């Protein structure tokens with residue numbers, strides 16, 4: 001019995017592999033290393049003292065994926081593999097639809113053909129779109145996404161719901177992540193974006209380490225307490241723990257489609273994060289206020305109560321710990337896994 005982790009070498013995947021192994025699960029990892037390094041998986045072995053199989057394969061390669069299912073007894077899939085850069089998705093929508101949606105459909109076909117019908121999917125708070133007011137609840141109407149990346153997540157949710165409707169043997173848990181930051185306490189694995197980071201925390205840590213000169217704060221005229229955007233930042237290890245709880249829940253019985261927010265329920269502004277980072281690390285962040293970034297909303301935070309009630313999961317780590325751990329990873333690995 002094993003859990004197949006697609007995209008397991010990536011940021012959230014590698015942290016989830018650690019928590020799954022620590023919880024006693026056997027895992028098999030598949031990744032094409034498009035946005036990651038196989039070295040992250042060596043570090044997962046180092047951190048856990050446990051071994052596992054890893055395959056270099058694209059999830060759209062049905063033959064390669066079928067071989068993985070034939071060589072292993074896979075009970076459930078945690079599906080992280082996909083492209084995730086919002087701006088890039090506006091420039092290359094076809095690549096995003098092909099990789100994220102095409103990849104997921106092909107993965108599900110191979111799963112079905114091999115009798116594995118349990119999937120935990122990496123969805124996103126982005127599926128709540130522009131029209132819902134925080135705190136965001138799973139019962140709110142999803143859709144109204146603002147970019148092709150977000151639309152792929154929304155469409156994949158619908159596809160998985162339709163698959164579960166058509167065949168009641170299928171179980172799909174859709175996890176809507178808020179803003180994952182932080183890193184494993186050891187500083188051995190963490191987020192390693194290619195090129196200039198899009199997201200706030202990796203941008204801050206790269207300014208702190210001197211790789212980038214100055215953080216641009218995208219707007220201070222939002223209707224928020226200090227005018228800057230408010231988000232629900234969640235420690236990646238808490239998020240990883242949410243996957244362990246979700247996969248346990250799915251393996252314990254038939255559940256059909258289940259949707260959970262994984263967030264802390266608390267909102268922090270961009271300036272809160274800058275101040276929190278400076279306080280936690282003692283490093284000053286050079287920043288300037290610039291225009292709003294197109295497509296951004298003022299405020300986005302979760303109501304995480306359903307995950308607590310049903311999965312017994314809640315986020316435990318606070319902003320200070322998130323900042324400290326992000327910084328430990330960045331300062332010990334200034335060039336990511338290349339160091």
Ligand code: NAD
Pocket residue numbers: 006007008009010011012013030031032033034035036037057058059060079080081082083084099103122123124125177178179180
């Ligand atoms: P990541 O890029 O670090 O990890 C994704 C992994 O998938 C990478 O290792 C990449 O090489 C691999 N991959 C991509 N396409 C593949 C393919 N066709 N076949 C095999 N492997 C492939 O990203 P992450 O931050 O760890 O995100 C993991 C998942 O969570 C993604 O689906 C992402 O959309 C989703 N998500 C991320 C965030 C976030 O802010 N990081 C928020 C919400 C949802």
Ligand code: WQD
Pocket residue numbers: 084086123124125126150178179180198199200201203215216217218219228229230231270293296
């Ligand atoms: C956070 C806040 C920015 C960078 C994105 C995706 C979402 C999900 C998580 C995958 C906002 C501000 C940022 C910078 C800034 N990903 N900011 N300067 O936009 O909430 O969510 O990542 O599913 O789908 O949309 O995250 O980290 O980019 O921004 O001022 O250089 O920081 O305006 O208020 P976002 P983020």
